[in-house]
Amino acid sequence: MRLFPVLFLSLMLGFPLAGKELLIGVENINYYPISAMRHGQYAGFSRDVLDAFAERYGHNIIYKAYPVKSLFGAYLAGQVDFKFPDNSGWAQESKHKRIITYSQAVLESIDGVMVYPHAQGRGLGALKRLGTIVGFTRFAYLDAIAAGKVKRHEHESLDGLMKLVKSNYVDGVYSNIFVTRYFLKNSSYGSQYIVFDKTLPYEMTGYALSSFKSPERLKPILLNI
Incomplete structure (x- = not known):
């Protein structure tokens, strides 16, 4: 599984802006190597990229971590100036x-369903119970969940989701494939405990930095959406 980093050259090509303190709301979750909280500090690939942006334009970033389910509400309430990660398709109704x-x-990466190796290829009809991280958007399965064809079971961590798999409480786990493989490889479960089922719906997801309070700070890396 590849992670598709967009270390966007535009970090180096935009018009410089005066340095400023940036308060960025981030997720308090172990989703390493993309992101994690280590000893109270935000860490991982996302931190490296955001720090590079800050260094290039003379900003000072303050990271404020929230539980995944709470971050969006705090962002819309103005408790932070920026949100990461974000995507134009997430929580559109709000x-x-x-x-x-x-x-x-x-960065861009694949979100999909991982199942026991012997369960690959059984199709969507065999997926009755789906494990996901609390607060994560499951675009590819929203209709099936709304129709009652798939029942969602949430947990706050990948370790918790693996326990649901082990107890046969879920048929598969919907997550970032790269992150889940990294987690399995560095756990007692082993790298092949569950595997990516490419026959089930999956999607490429882009992780962006967003703001409605200070959009001018995003001009060097602006994507017109």
Whole structure:
């Protein structure tokens, strides 16, 4: 599984802006190597890219971590100036009162379903119970969940989701494939405990930095959405 980093050259090509303190709301979740909280500090690939942006334009970033389910509400309430990660397709029903500006994707990766190796290829009809991280958007399965064809079971961590798999409480886990493989490889479960089922719906997801309070700070990496 490849992670598709967009270390966007536009970080180096935009018009410089005066340095400023940027308060960025981030997720308090172990989703390493994309992101994690380590000893109270935001860490991972996302931190490296955002820090590079700050260094290039003379900004000072303050990271404020929230539980995944709480971050969006805190963002819309103005408790932070920026949100990462964000995507123009997430929580659209809650965004209509805001004019939100998005950066180019900091990274792109595949979100899909991982199942036991022997369960690959059984099709969507065999997927009755789906494990997901609390607060994560499951675009490819929203209709099936709404129709009652797939029942959603949420947990706050990948480790918790693996326990649901082990107890046969879910038929598969919907998550970032790269992150889940990294987690499995560095756990007692082993890299082949569950595997990506390419026959089930999946999607490429872009992670962007967004703001409705300070959109001018995103001009060097602006994506017109």
